[in-house]
Amino acid sequence: MHVVRTIAELRVLLDEARHSGRTIGFVPTMGYLHTGHRSLLDASVRDGHATLLSIFVNPLQFAANEDLGAYPRDLDADLAMASDAGAEWVFVPEVAEMYPRPVATTVSVHGLGTWMEGSSRPTHFDGVATVVTKLFSIAGTCSAYFGEKDYQQLAIIRRMATDLSMPVNVIGCPTVREPDGLAKSSRNVYLSADERAAAPVLIRALCRGAELVRGRSTDPATVRHEMAAMIDAEPLGALDYVEIADAETLEPVDTLDGPVRIFGAVRFGRARLIDNVGEDMTIERALGARPSSADATPMRLA
Numbered sequence: 001m002h003v004v005r006t007i008a009e010l011r012v013l014l015d016e017a018r019h020s021g022r023t024i025g026f027v028p029t030m031g032y033l034h035t036g037h038r039s040l041l042d043a044s045v046r047d048g049h050a051t052l053l054s055i056f057v058n059p060l061q062f063a064a065n066e067d068l069g070a071y072p073r074d075l076d077a078d079l080a081m082a083s084d085a086g087a088e089w090v091f092v093p094e095v096a097e098m099y100p101r102p103v104a105t106t107v108s109v110h111g112l113g114t115w116m117e118g119s120s121r122p123t124h125f126d127g128v129a130t131v132v133t134k135l136f137s138i139a140g141t142c143s144a145y146f147g148e149k150d151y152q153q154l155a156i157i158r159r160m161a162t163d164l165s166m167p168v169n170v171i172g173c174p175t176v177r178e179p180d181g182l183a184k185s186s187r188n189v190y191l192s193a194d195e196r197a198a199a200p201v202l203i204r205a206l207c208r209g210a211e212l213v214r215g216r217s218t219d220p221a222t223v224r225h226e227m228a229a230m231i232d233a234e235p236l237g238a239l240d241y242v243e244i245a246d247a248e249t250l251e252p253v254d255t256l257d258g259p260v261r262i263f264g265a266v267r268f269g270r271a272r273l274i275d276n277v278g279e280d281m282t283i284e285r286a287l288g289a290r291p292s293s294a295d296a297t298p299m300r301l302a
């Protein structure tokens with residue numbers, strides 16, 4: 001496994017691999033890897049790709065009041081996991097390698113980023129779209145693996161790759177969870193023991209929302225209200241939002257006509273946790289959820 005620190009070197013290595021007939025699978029991350037990231041590496045390796053992991057904590061996607069400086073890092077552990085998963089290259093650029101001068105060119109994906117994370121973190125998705133555009137430009141033709149854990153991000157990247165004719169096949173992979181249903185996240189390390197014990201209230205509320213949505217016997221406002229009440233009943237959690245959104249456009253819905261997805265964000269102390277489920281999700285599945293290729297149905301997003 002090669003640890004690569006410059007764009008120029010990575011381009012040479014990937015071109016060599018493609019010339020020798022290999023396909024590239026790309027897993028972009030911010031590091032501090034957990035089994036959610038591992039599932040993306042596994043999917044790429046399983047699909048037969050020579051696999052590239054990138055680790056880059058992208059300053060552009062953090063607002064001034066967010067946790068850029070505190071974001072957890074452990075390069076040695078990350079390299080061990082990448083090697084164990086069978087990655088061929090780990091791209092670990094410094095900020096100065098990615099942004100040698102102030103950025104004058106940014107990428108905005110309109111529409112999909114308007115709500116939820118887009119309204120709570122107004123500059124976030126432009127930062128994500130810009131860095132992923134750079135990473136795709138550096139990686140070249142590849143399949144790129146992203147987690148449904150960040151469903152809105154996945155939708156935006158998929159749309160961006162289509163709109164800009166990027167030579168990248170964007171693949172969504174199911175959310176990997178702790179045994180109590182909490183979605184794996186690098187930010188879970190911020191949780192105190194009490195907050196960690198309380199945090200699964202988010203997935204429980206989302207699963208309750210899914211159950212109510214499946215019944216189609218109530219309206220989205222009532223579903224939102226019930227989910228919010230569950231979270232409000234947890235004193236350690238501060239609700240940011242819960243939302244029922246169209247599964248394709250991600251626009252919040254007023255009526256339950258077509259397929260929807262259910263989203264939530266809750267702050268526990270220093271940690272801001274996000275999660276989402278499809279309307280077929282149940283708490284039993286969330287508790288037993290392990291990624292399987294059968295679960296990894298590709299999203300159909302405009």
Ligand code: AMP
Nearest residue numbers: 029030031036146147149150175176184
């Ligand atoms: P991050 O390092 O948090 O920016 O995440 C890098 C990639 O891993 C993104 O595509 C995330 O959606 C994905 N990811 C993060 N957590 C999980 C999880 N629990 N299950 C599956 N994928 C995840």
